[in-house]
Amino acid sequence: MSLQQRAIRGAILDFVDDPALSGDDAWRYIEDGILWIEDGRVKKTGSYEELSAELPESIELHEYAHHLILPGFIDTHIHYPQTEMIAAYGERLLEWLETYTFPVESKFSDEAYGREIASVFLDELLKNGTTTALVFGTVHPESVDAFFTEAQQRRLRMIAGKVMMDRNAPDFICDEADESYADSKALIERWHGVDRLQYAVTPRFAPTSTDRQLELAGKLLKEYPSVYMHTHLAENVEECAWVAELFPQSKHYLDVYDQAGLLSERSVFAHGIHLCDDACERLSETGSAIAHCPTSNLFLGSGLIELERLAEKGVQVGVGTDVGGGTSFSMFQTLADAYKVQAMRNRKLDPFRALYLATLGGARALDLEGYIGNFEPGCEADFITIDLHATPFLKFRTERCRSLFETLFVLNTLGDDRLIDTTWVMGEIAHRRDS
Ligand code: GUN
Numbered sequence: 001m002s003l004q005q006r007a008i009r010g011a012i013l014d015f016v017d018d019p020a021l022s023g024d025d026a027w028r029y030i031e032d033g034i035l036w037i038e039d040g041r042v043k044k045t046g047s048y049e050e051l052s053a054e055l056p057e058s059i060e061l062h063e064y065a066h067h068l069i070l071p072g073f074i075d076t077h078i079h080y081p082q083t084e085m086i087a088a089y090g091e092r093l094l095e096w097l098e099t100y101t102f103p104v105e106s107k108f109s110d111e112a113y114g115r116e117i118a119s120v121f122l123d124e125l126l127k128n129g130t131t132t133a134l135v136f137g138t139v140h141p142e143s144v145d146a147f148f149t150e151a152q153q154r155r156l157r158m159i160a161g162k163v164m165m166d167r168n169a170p171d172f173i174c175d176e177a178d179e180s181y182a183d184s185k186a187l188i189e190r191w192h193g194v195d196r197l198q199y200a201v202t203p204r205f206a207p208t209s210t211d212r213q214l215e216l217a218g219k220l221l222k223e224y225p226s227v228y229m230h231t232h233l234a235e236n237v238e239e240c241a242w243v244a245e246l247f248p249q250s251k252h253y254l255d256v257y258d259q260a261g262l263l264s265e266r267s268v269f270a271h272g273i274h275l276c277d278d279a280c281e282r283l284s285e286t287g288s289a290i291a292h293c294p295t296s297n298l299f300l301g302s303g304l305i306e307l308e309r310l311a312e313k314g315v316q317v318g319v320g321t322d323v324g325g326g327t328s329f330s331m332f333q334t335l336a337d338a339y340k341v342q343a344m345r346n347r348k349l350d351p352f353r354a355l356y357l358a359t360l361g362g363a364r365a366l367d368l369e370g371y372i373g374n375f376e377p378g379c380e381a382d383f384i385t386i387d388l389h390a391t392p393f394l395k396f397r398t399e400r401c402r403s404l405f406e407t408l409f410v411l412n413t414l415g416d417d418r419l420i421d422t423t424w425v426m427g428e429i430a431h432r433r434d435s
């Protein structure tokens with residue numbers, strides 16, 4: 001049986017390390033390159049000149065002039081049930097949750113409804129070039145069944161979990177500790193490792209879990225060491241003060257999770273804006289990651305993350321849209337705001353590091369390097385083609401760029417879903433802009 005082979009021709013960019021550590025050695029760029037795919041995986045990349053002679057004559061060749069080929073974006077923190085309440089007016093985190101989020105999430109006890117929203121959500125991700133995400137469901141196990149069913153149909157690599165929350169929220173959106181353990185366990189057994197789907201134990205955040213529930217979350221992670229842990233951390237000052245009140249015996253916010261055994265290479269904490277040195281060091285020591293969500297941090301007035309401090313402490317960082325606290329599914333829009341957050345602090349986020357964070361940085365945060373995030377041979381062929389001439393104005397602006405650095409910065413700053421010409425999943429086109 002012959003294996004399905006394809007060759008994609010265009011300018012190819014990917015990362016092998018964090019530019020904050022390795023500078024220009026962190027990225028690879030081939031101006032006229034070939035991405036050679038075999039059976040849904042990367043076989044090889046190289047220059048067109050070099051590789052064209054090696055390609056089988058019958059190979060399907062896709063040519064992309066004035067396009068950039070990049071690994072699919074990785075969104076390390078997003079809530080699919082909040083798709084319908086993105087852009088809700090006027091509140092900061094705790095009031096925003098009470099006013100908008102909890103009522104909307106209550107609808108997801110209905111699996112059919114969950115599938116409807118999951119379908120809209122996944123289509124939107126693909127349209128924006130995002131091929132993997134770490135996703136919050138709701139407290140209802142049905143929300144996860146719905147999500148994974150839709151993701152599986154699209155052959156996507158997705159990580160998701162049922163929210164655990166047993167206090168400090170309306171009854172209609174709460175579970176109980178033992179029930180949350182049993183429901184999470186059943187979902188892990190049903191979905192974790194099925195096709196490209198993986199499970200994340202998902203306590204919402206410390207204020208909405210009892211000690212007992214956090215302890216049971218830790219028990220699940222011990223029982224299933226390959227599942228993920230996904231929660232929120234130190235997003236907003238009122239939230240931090242509340243955690244200090246609720247957990248007086250903890251050294252700091254992260255310590256609440258640490259004491260429950262929730263820190264590991266498979267743990268992702270959204271936000272991490274207001275952290276002490278000890279917390280940064282524990283994140284680093286345990287290989288835990290921060291999902292930086294700039295559009296959300298600006299929209300909810302949560303604060304300005306200290307990216308350089310996390311890098312200095314050796315903390316893994318990925319980027320998240322945090323829809324619906326975040327205001328866009330677009331990784332470009334998210335990177336544009338990440339730049340502005342650092343500008344407000346008189347710091348810079350260069351476009352290479354930004355695109356690293358949205359690709360290989362995300363894969364590392366999710367402990368998935370070698371599977372996704374770059375074009376190393378054997379990686380799953382999830383990638384996007386970005387059209388530098390997507391609009392007349394973008395053509396006008398990119399034609400005036402004199403370096404790759406400048407072009408990438410223009411894309412990061414001005415980009416949105418219009419730039420994503422095609423999104424490929426396991427070597428097949430999953431979204432085409434014009435169809
Ligand atoms: N903290 C607890 N729940 C949430 C949520 O749904 N969104 C955000 N941004 N922060 C949270």
Ligand code: ZN
Binds near residue numbers: 322
């Ligand atoms: Zn969130």
